[in-house]
Structure formats: structure tokens, C-alpha cells
Amino acid sequence: MRKALKITLAALAMAGALPAAAQSLKLKEVFNNDRTKVAELAAQTNAVCGTSINFSVDYPSYSQLLADDNNQNPWAYMANATDALKRVCQSSDGKQAVQAKIKNVVVSNGASESETLSNGTFHYTVPYAGHSPKTVIDWLQANL
Numbered sequence: 001m002r003k004a005l006k007i008t009l010a011a012l013a014m015a016g017a018l019p020a021a022a023q024s025l026k027l028k029e030v031f032n033n034d035r036t037k038v039a040e041l042a043a044q045t046n047a048v049c050g051t052s053i054n055f056s057v058d059y060p061s062y063s064q065l066l067a068d069d070n071n072q073n074p075w076a077y078m079a080n081a082t083d084a085l086k087r088v089c090q091s092s093d094g095k096q097a098v099q100a101k102i103k104n105v106v107v108s109n110g111a112s113e114s115e116t117l118s119n120g121t122f123h124y125t126v127p128y129a130g131h132s133p134k135t136v137i138d139w140l141q142a143n144l
Contacts, residue, residue: 034075037073038056038057041055041078041079045085048086049085051098053102053103053104056106057077057078057108058109061110062074062109074107077124077131078107079133080133080136081122084134084136088140101144103121104122105121105122105124108124108126109127110125110126113126113131113135115140115143117144
């Protein structure tokens with residue numbers, strides 16, 4: 001997972017798709033530390049759910065916003081998704097649904113909160129507005 005993220009970020013940076021701020025030493029450090037936390041959350045969630053879901057953060061969507069030191073790091077928003085999945089996996093029906101339907105989770109920053117599930121990929125978009133796992137839990141329980 002980390003290797004794929006590094007390759008993707010490197011390709012985007014070489015193509016000029018990442019904003020200049022995303023290439024700063026500060027952001028590189030934030031994103032490297034963030035990847036470690038995301039990997040921990042992924043391992044915990046996969047253990048609870050009995051899955052091997054791939055978890056990733058759309059880091060370019062966070063690059064500009066991380067310039068403000070008051071914003072949370074992307075892993076905190078990934079925690080909304082992982083906490084919700086662990087909660088849903090507490091029931092056997094929920095666990096079976098997660099195992100059958102979710103293969104990837106992608107978290108990105110956006111103007112408003114949204115959840116979608118398509119072709120095994122659960123995409124959670126969240127603004128910097130203090131959302132919690134509850135909306136994700138509700139969405140998963142209604143749509144799995």
C-alpha cells in the first residue's frame with residue numbers, strides 16, 4: 001500500500017499535478033507520518049473485520065488545506081471510515097457485508113461530506129468541518 005501511494009505521488013509530482021505546496025518538506029513530513037497512522041488504522045480495521053481492505057488517502061486533495069496549521073491531518077478523517085467499519089463489523093451480518101462488498105477505501109477532502117460505494121471501492125469525502133464516524137456508520141448500515 002505504501003509503495004503504491006509513493007509511486008502515485010511521485011508520478012503526480014513529476015507530471016506537475018501536485019501543487020507546489022505538496023512538495024514542501026513540511027508536507028512531505030506530514031504525509032509520511034500520516035501514512036504510518038493510516039497503516040495502523042488499516043491493520044486494526046482489517047483485524048476486526050477479517051478483511052484485507054486497501055486503505056488510501058487522496059493526499060493531493062489535502063495539500064492546500066494543510067497549509068493551515070489548525071486543520072487536522074488526513075489520517076483523522078480516515079479514522080472516521082475505519083471506526084465506522086469496525087462498528088459495522090461488530091454484527092455478523094455487518095461483517096459479512098463488509099467482507100463481500102468493500103475491497104478498497106479512499107478518503108479525500110471535499111466541499112461537503114459524501115459516501116459512495118462502487119465496484120468494491122468505498123469513497124469517503126469529507127470537508128474540514130469536524131465530522132464523525134456516525135454519518136459513515138449510518139451510510140454503511142443503509143447501503144451495504
